[in-house]
Amino acid sequence: MNAPWVRRALPALVLVLLAAAPFLLNGFRLRLLTEVLIFGLLAASLDLLVGYTGLTSLGHALGFGVSAYATGIVATRLIANASLTLLAGVAAAVLVSLVTGALAVRARGVYFLMLTLAFGQLAFSLADTWTPVTGGSNGLSLPVFQLVPGAEGGLLSGVVGFYYYTLVAFVLGYAALRRVVSSPFGLALVGIRENEARMRAVGYAVQGYKLAAYCTAGALAGYAGALYAQQQRFVSPGLAGFETSALALVMVIIGGRGTLVGPVLGAGVVLLLRDELSTRFEEWQLVLGVVFIAIVYFLPRGLAAALRQRRAVA
Amino acid sequence: MNVLTLEGLGKSYGSLVAVDAVDLAVAEGARHALIGPNGAGKTTLFDMVGGRTRPTRGRILLGDADITRRTEHERARLGVAKTFQHSNLFDGLSVLDNVVMAVQRDAGVARSPWRSVGAHREVRERAGELLSRLGLPDRAGASAGALSHGERRQLEVAVALATRPRLLLLDEPVAGMSPAESSAFVELVRGLPPELTVLIIEHDMDVVFTLATRVSVLHAGRLLEEGTPAEVRDSATVQEAYLGTQDADDIFLTPEPGATRDGAR
Numbered sequence: 132m133n134a135p136w137v138r139r140a141l142p143a144l145v146l147v148l149l150a151a152a153p154f155l156l157n158g159f160r161l162r163l164l165t166e167v168l169i170f171g172l173l174a175a176s177l178d179l180l181v182g183y184t185g186l187t188s189l190g191h192a193l194g195f196g197v198s199a200y201a202t203g204i205v206a207t208r209l210i211a212n213a214s215l216t217l218l219a220g221v222a223a224a225v226l227v228s229l230v231t232g233a234l235a236v237r238a239r240g241v242y243f244l245m246l247t248l249a250f251g252q253l254a255f256s257l258a259d260t261w262t263p264v265t266g267g268s269n270g271l272s273l274p275v276f277q278l279v280p281g282a283e284g285g286l287l288s289g290v291v292g293f294y295y296y297t298l299v300a301f302v303l304g305y306a307a308l309r310r311v312v313s314s315p316f317g318l319a320l321v322g323i324r325e326n327e328a329r330m331r332a333v334g335y336a337v338q339g340y341k342l343a344a345y346c347t348a349g350a351l352a353g354y355a356g357a358l359y360a361q362q363q364r365f366v367s368p369g370l371a372g373f374e375t376s377a378l379a380l381v382m383v384i385i386g387g388r389g390t391l392v393g394p395v396l397g398a399g400v401v402l403l404l405r406d407e408l409s410t411r412f413e414e415w416q417l418v419l420g421v422v423f424i425a426i427v428y429f430l431p432r433g434l435a436a437a438l439r440q441r442r443a444v445a
Numbered sequence: 446m447n448v449l450t451l452e453g454l455g456k457s458y459g460s461l462v463a464v465d466a467v468d469l470a471v472a473e474g475a476r477h478a479l480i481g482p483n484g485a486g487k488t489t490l491f492d493m494v495g496g497r498t499r500p501t502r503g504r505i506l507l508g509d510a511d512i513t514r515r516t517e518h519e520r521a522r523l524g525v526a527k528t529f530q531h532s533n534l535f536d537g538l539s540v541l542d543n544v545v546m547a548v549q550r551d552a553g554v555a556r557s558p559w560r561s562v563g564a565h566r567e568v569r570e571r572a573g574e575l576l577s578r579l580g581l582p583d584r585a586g587a588s589a590g591a592l593s594h595g596e597r598r599q600l601e602v603a604v605a606l607a608t609r610p611r612l613l614l615l616d617e618p619v620a621g622m623s624p625a626e627s628s629a630f631v632e633l634v635r636g637l638p639p640e641l642t643v644l645i646i647e648h649d650m651d652v653v654f655t656l657a658t659r660v661s662v663l664h665a666g667r668l669l670e671e672g673t674p675a676e677v678r679d680s681a682t683v684q685e686a687y688l689g690t691q692d693a694d695d696i697f698l699t700p701e702p703g704a705t706r707d708g709a710r
Contacts, residue, residue, distance in 0.1 A: 313562060315558075318545065321538065322535055332495070333551075337518070
């Protein structure tokens, strides 16, 4: 498992399998896989905060939800172009991250957790009550998105077309995150996680780095949120709420924090379990909870660490 | 030319005066030692210079620049480096990455989010050179948490030097070291660039009188005496205040290794 050629060949193999997925899976499964890639991005972006910077956020759905709504509002009122709405979504997420982050990064530990939770719930309430703009608790139904302006129907209306669109977006987003964590900036984030006092002592403006990490994670969460809105063609307040944030955090923890790939695996496991269990058990959430506890108990460092059998972030 | 000047520097916690109006000038290239009994305010004074504690009165000048209101990381950028009383590293990272962290900040590439750490060749090379200079070239790949106590101190100095400081603050660097480690550390400090100014708090009087070109004695938050090591050793005031004894030999005995030092915090 640890032979160097395996490690080098594995990403290529996974990519080939992902590209071949439409030929291997039925429409239902392919839709699930699309969702896994989107939530994988959300979880991986949260990992930048939790696993690398050491900031545990309980409101990471904020960027996700805000971007999903921005996508929905632009799509219903202006133009249902895939890349334009994506851009609008990410911009909205970055803006909201800048404002909330400027306050949140001043807090530490459990206070950071509470603040991010509060910001997420604020977005949830806003989406739930500002009916003229957000559709309130009914949410917004969105039209089919177009890749090229003016094209009718088009590539994104089918399950397979949308899957490939998501796959390309996923690869770009994941590769960007990989670059960030292996850059000097990424090393500085790990330094903050390891020892904030030492970072200040060698001249790092720690809060600025935290804010940059928070906004980068928020931008990627927004990227995922826009994709999700485009896939579901429906947005509702829950996207920004606690449940989504907690789900993302569970994905990070059972997948293995500080690894990026772990949270993507975590997204796969969580969503697959959710779908499988909910068709078999009445009390599926209870079963899901027990499975999560078992995973955390037996694999405290997560799936990715267990697969690698070595420290992921050294 | 003085690298560090303290003007009436003081710190009170309510009615408790930890440091009371200290005037101090540290010349460029000096090896200036700060000594004094437990609770004299040495660490508080250090923390004010380093930026961890805000003074309640007085000024701190680095060269000609007033840094009294500068934050800790700003001072680091202006050239104030330090090692902590309890060694303080990135234990989960490799020895090399500990130094890289400081070098990349100093080289101005720490904000770069795109090219990989390894691609910044000049940073790695400088970090490697520093490790060689401080006697840790073989330990580059080891985890910092796995180093011995003496090696950790060496690494801390490497990290501090990586920021190319003008002033290096060493807070009880040989505390808890074996005699062999301690004398190796003395050699290391002696080998530092002569233009670098070093301010050192130390209880081990052998170390102080081997290293220091200048000694200041702090007692109950006040500066009691300042002079060359010989002057301070022979000062009657110092002897009296320090231990209430007339016998200089008692004062400058080496304290037991590992004994708790400095009750300031």
